[in-house]
Every structure is written in C-alpha cells, then in structure tokens.
Amino acid sequence: xxxxxxxxxxxxxxxxxxxxxxxxxxxxxxxxxxxxxxxxxxxxxxxxxxxxxxxxxxxxxxxxxxxxxxxxxxxxxxxxxxxxxxxxxxxxxxxxxxxxxxxxxxxxxxxxxxxxxxxxxxxxxxxxxxxxxxxxxxxxxxxxxxxxxxxxxxxxxxxxxxxxxxxxxxxxxxxxxxxxxxxxxxxxxxxxxxxxxxxxxxxxxxxxxxxxxxxxxxxxxxxxxxxxxxxxxxxxxxxxxxxxxxxxxxxxxxxxxxxxxxxxxxxxxxxxxxxxxxxxxxxxxxxxxxxxxxxxxxxxxx
Amino acid sequence: xxxxxxxxxxxxxxxxxxxxxxxxxxxxxxxxxxxxxxxxxxxxxxxxxxxxxxxxxxxxxxxxxxxxxxxxxxxxxxxxxxxxxxxxxxxxxxxxxxxxxxxxxxxxxxxxxxxxxxxxxxxxxxxxxxxxxxxxxxxxxxxxxxxxxxxxxxxxxxxxxxxxxxxxxxxxxxxxxxxxxxxxxxxxxxxxxxxxxxxxxxxxxxxxxxxxxxxxxxxxxxxxxxxxxxxxxxxxxxxxxxxxxxxxxxxxxxxxx
Numbered sequence: 343x344x345x346x347x348x349x350x351x352x353x354x355x356x357x358x359x360x361x362x363x364x365x366x367x368x369x370x371x372x373x374x375x376x377x378x379x380x381x382x383x384x385x386x387x388x389x390x391x392x393x394x395x396x397x398x399x400x401x402x403x404x405x406x407x408x409x410x411x412x413x414x415x416x417x418x419x420x421x422x423x424x425x426x427x428x429x430x431x432x433x434x435x436x437x438x439x440x441x442x443x444x445x446x447x448x449x450x451x452x453x454x455x456x457x458x459x460x461x462x463x464x465x466x467x468x469x470x471x472x473x474x475x476x477x478x479x480x481x482x483x484x485x486x487x488x489x490x491x492x493x494x495x496x497x498x499x500x501x502x503x504x505x506x507x508x509x510x511x512x513x514x515x516x517x518x519x520x521x522x523x524x525x526x527x528x529x530x531x532x533x534x535x536x537x538x539x540x541x542x543x544x545x546x547x548x549x550x551x552x553x554x555x556x557x558x559x560x561x562x563x564x565x566x567x568x569x570x571x572x573x574x575x576x577x578x579x580x581x582x583x584x585x586x587x588x589x590x591x592x593x594x595x596x597x598x599x600x601x602x603x604x605x606x607x608x609x610x611x612x613x614x615x616x617x618x619x620x621x622x623x624x625x626x627x628x629x630x631x632x633x634x635x636x637x638x639x640x641x642x643x644x
Numbered sequence: 645x646x647x648x649x650x651x652x653x654x655x656x657x658x659x660x661x662x663x664x665x666x667x668x669x670x671x672x673x674x675x676x677x678x679x680x681x682x683x684x685x686x687x688x689x690x691x692x693x694x695x696x697x698x699x700x701x702x703x704x705x706x707x708x709x710x711x712x713x714x715x716x717x718x719x720x721x722x723x724x725x726x727x728x729x730x731x732x733x734x735x736x737x738x739x740x741x742x743x744x745x746x747x748x749x750x751x752x753x754x755x756x757x758x759x760x761x762x763x764x765x766x767x768x769x770x771x772x773x774x775x776x777x778x779x780x781x782x783x784x785x786x787x788x789x790x791x792x793x794x795x796x797x798x799x800x801x802x803x804x805x806x807x808x809x810x811x812x813x814x815x816x817x818x819x820x821x822x823x824x825x826x827x828x829x830x831x832x833x834x835x836x837x838x839x840x841x842x843x844x845x846x847x848x849x850x851x852x853x854x855x856x857x858x859x860x861x862x863x864x865x866x867x868x869x870x871x872x873x874x875x876x877x878x879x880x881x882x883x884x885x886x887x888x889x890x891x892x893x894x895x896x897x898x899x900x901x
Binding site: 374500509519566568 | 696721724730755779
C-alpha cells in the first residue's frame with residue numbers, strides 16, 4: 343500500500359462530507375424520518391438537472407437552488423399524498439422519490455448530450471477525481487468544510503427546538519415552538535447537504551452517511567448531544583476505514599477469493615459506506631452482548 | 645370581560661371528511677377540576693387538540709382567558725397522552741421537564757444551570773427527585789406520566805389540559821396526580837382532564853363534561869352523572885350494563901346456578 347497526498351485528501355473529503363451528512367441525519371432519525379433523508383437524496387437529482395438545463399452551466403447556485411426546491415417538493419407532496427391517499431409515510435415517500443429519481447436520470451441523459459454530467463458519477467461520486475485540483479487545497483475540501491460548519495452551527499443554535507420538535511412535536515406546538523417549521527428547516531438543510539455531498543461522494547454514500555452514523559451513535563449514548571458527538575466519530579472512522587479497505591485490504595481479499603490479481607483498488611466512497619455498515623453491526627452485536635450480561639432494559643455499549 | 649380559563653363556542657372538527665366533534669359548546673370554570681368523559685372515539689382528545697390548534701377546526705371559536713391562545717400561551721400547559729411519544733428517545737427525565745421551559749428560555753439560547761434546577765424542583769413535586777438523571781426508557785409507565793406532569797408544572801401555567809393522565813398508571817402515580825391537582829387548585833389553577841374511568845370521576849373531579857361527538861351534559865359532577873345522561877352518552881352498551889345491575893339487586897331475582 344502506498345499512501346500519497348491524494349489519499350489524505352480523499353480521506354479528508356470523505357470524512358468532512360460524512361460528518362456533514364451525519365448532523366441532519368441524527369435529527370431525521372430522531373424524528374423517525376430516516377426515509378425522508380433517503381427520499382431527498384434521490385429526489386434532488388431532477389432538481390440538479392433542471393437547474394443545470396435552465397442555467398446552461400455547471401454554475402453551482404442554480405443547481406443548488408433546483409435541488410433544494412426538489413427536496414422540499416418531495417417532503418410537501420409526499421405529505422399531501424399521505425393525507426389524501428391515506429397511505430403510510432414510507433409508501434407515499436417511495437412513490438414520490440422513485441418517480442423523481444427516474445425523471446432525474448432521464449434529464450441527466452438529455453443534459454449529458456451537451457456537457458459532462460455523468461449519471462454514474464452522480465450515483466457513485468467521483469471522490470478520487472474531485473480531489474485532483476491545481477489549488478493547494480482542493481475546492482471540494484473547502485466546500486465540505488463549509489457545509490459541515492454550517493450544519494454544526496445550526497444544530498448548536500437550534501438544539502433545544504430540534505430536540506423538542508423531534509421528541510414531542512404536539513407539545514412543542516402547544517407551547518409555541520413551531521415544530522412544523524423546524525421540520526421544514528431540517529428538510530432544507532438535508533437537501534442542501536445532499537447536493538454538496540453528491541459531487542464528491544455520490545448518492546450511495548450520502549444515503550449511508552445520513553442514517554448509519556446516527557443509528558450507530560444511538561447505541562452509544564443516552565443524550566441527543568452524545569448521539570451527535572458519536573455520530574461524528576463514526577462518520578470519521580468510516581471514512582478512514584473505508585479508504586484503507588478500498589486501497590489495500592479489500593482488493594487483496596477479493597483477489598484471494600477470485601484468484602485474480604489485477605483488481606486494483608476499489609471505489610473509496612463505496613467502501614466508506616460499507617465500513618459504516620460494519621461499524622453499525624459491530625456496535626449492535628456489542629450492545630446485545632452488554633444487555634444480556636447486565637440483564638437490564640436498554641443497555642449502552644459504553 | 646371574560647375571566648373563564650377556557651370557553652369553546654360551536655366548535656366543529658372533521659377528520660378525513662368525517663365529523664368527529666359537532667357543535668361543541670362549553671366553558672371551564674376557574675379554580676376547579678373538570679373531567680371530559682365519554683366512550684372511545686367520542687372526540688375527547690380531539691376536543692383538547694383542536695382547542696390548542698394542534699388539529700384544524702372546521703369552525704368555531706376557542707378563547708383562553710377571553711383571548712385567542714396566541715396571546716396567552718404561557719398561561720396554558722398541555723400534557724399529551726403518554727403513548728404519543730417514543731420513550732426510547734435519548735433524553736433524561738430532567739431533559740424532558742426542561743422542555744417545559746424552552747419557550748421561556750427563548751430561541752437560540754441554551755438550557756442553563758438555573759433551568760435545570762427548576763426542572764429538578766418540578767420533578768421533586770411529583771416525587772421523582774431521585775430520577776432526574778435517568779434515561780426515560782428506564783422509568784415505569786407511571787413515572788413517565790409523572791415526568792409529563794412535571795414538565796407541565798415547570799411551565800407555571802394557570803390552566804392545565806391533560807390527556808388521560810390516569811390511563812394505566814400505578815396506585816402511587818394515581819395518588820401523586822390527585823395531590824398535584826388539589827395543589828394546583830389551591831394555588832388558583834384550573835385543571836381539565838380527559839378521563840376514562842366512570843367509577844372514579846365523581847370522586848376525583850368537581851365538574852364533568854359528558855361527550856359523545858356532541859356535548860351531552862356539563863356541570864357539577866353530582867348533577868351530571870345521572871343514569872339518564874350516562875345512557876345518552878354511552879348508548880346501548882351501558883344500558884345493558886345497568887339493567888343487569890338492577891336485575892341482580894332486585895330482591896328475589898333469579899340467580900345463576
């Protein structure tokens with residue numbers, strides 16, 4: 343294994359993006375809206391494409407705006423379908439985001455005839471390419487740092503409101519805290535984060551990083567602040583472990599398994615998502631083990 | 645000028661285009677405890693939620709202390725049904741009680757030491773002083789209910805609207821809630837509870853509102869709880885029940901076996 347400056351940038355970008363996703367992810371999870379994160383990260387695709395087609399350039403702002411609007415559209419329309427169609431939340435979200443995702447893929451094909459907007463890149467990301475930059479610090483690193491700082495600031499500033507709106511939205515509303523508005527704010531931030539993360543790591547890692555760090559952290563802490571902290575740690579660890587696995591362990595292991603020696607390294611973003619999953623299942627097993635030993639209700643691993 | 649804690653005029657509520665509350669007209673008297681009683685699906689919780697603006701009303705007017713809720717929100721505390729939240733949520737009893745202070749603390753400001761002290765005091769008032777740091781999933785159902793009451797206490801409101809506080813709680817909690825209601829009344833507060841248990845209504849509450857999609861009867865418990873009113877509220881189910889009671893109590897009535 344050879345570690346270069348590029349590897350450092352890849353891990354750094356992956357870690358910053360993963361942590362940026364983990365923050366809104368924790369609150370989606372606490373709201374029992376994990377599916378919404380999944381839906382938004384798919385549904386922003388047509389928004390990106392329309393933003394691109396309308397503006398005719400890869401200028402970030404129109405694409406960002408399009409994506410955020412598509413994210414909000416998903417949340418609002420699925421809410422309407424849920425109430426009018428009397429179907430459960432998951433089903434109404436499923437209907438909306440699958441249609442939007444398909445539309446997005448078609449639009450990207452159309453757009454791709456004019457410039458390089460590649461569907462594959464949207465799905466898997468281009469972490470390895472995005473960090474190749476003439477600047478001293480790649481643009482993608484600045485970008486993911488900015489969104490991480492934004493999310494951390496918002497989580498700190500609106501901590502109380504996010505907490506009560508997630509735990510008991512009816513009580514929050516009755517006592518004068520607009521839980522509906524807070525949920526919409528969370529939707530916007532999720533859409534924004536998703537779009538920024540898309541470019542570097544692709545939609546698969548975005549979905550993983552919205553949910554898995556938070557879900558793992560729930561096994562580790564009994565307070566919302568604690569869950570937030572541990573979700574950042576898990577996100578960081580997944581990024582580092584994922585890249586290491588992608589460039590060294592996994593190719594060797596797969597080579598041994600298949601008898602092929604020419605596999606090269608694997609997709610880092612993909613392995614980061616896989617590592618997050620591994621971390622979650624290890625923690626889950628550990629918490630079951632801890633519970634069976636202590637014999638009490640909900641045991642924490644720590 | 646009206647000083648009634650709560651006045652509801654011709655409130656209509658529809659859910660999925662089906663009416664659940666018809667033309668509800670009622671007023672709550674200050675310094676007293678009132679039970680809202682009726683069968684399942686009678687719209688008891690709906691009445692509370694609609695008056696607090698948590699679900700939209702089709703028409704009608706709701707006034708708290710003579711004003712719309714927006715202007716007097718700090719005077720009104722709401723205790724939702726215990727089952728309406730997820731008790732596996734990663735917060736402690738103290739965290740939940742502190743939520744009652746969030747509005748007072750204001751946007752963007754954190755919960756500080758003095759708020760935590762206020763939360764602890766409210767917990768002590770419901771007999772949970774030793775459980776402040778406990779994660780809420782590790783509390784019994786009755787203790788969880790008391791945490792909800794402590795949260796309302798921390799709000800220092802004048803009117804308390806409680807949704808089924810007595811539902812499936814242990815004897816200690818039942819006693820704690822009753823003591824609390826008496827104390828709130830002594831301090832000039834007003835309590836409204838959605839209540840399920842007909843056996844205890846007269847004993848626990850001063851006033852009763854019988855509800856079955858419409859207000860059937862309202863007033864002091866002793867006047868409202870007549871067989872006639874109960875029959876109107878509960879329909880045939882209760883009719884069968886009290887006929888059976890009459891049959892058994894009649895001297896010389898045939899007994900089984």
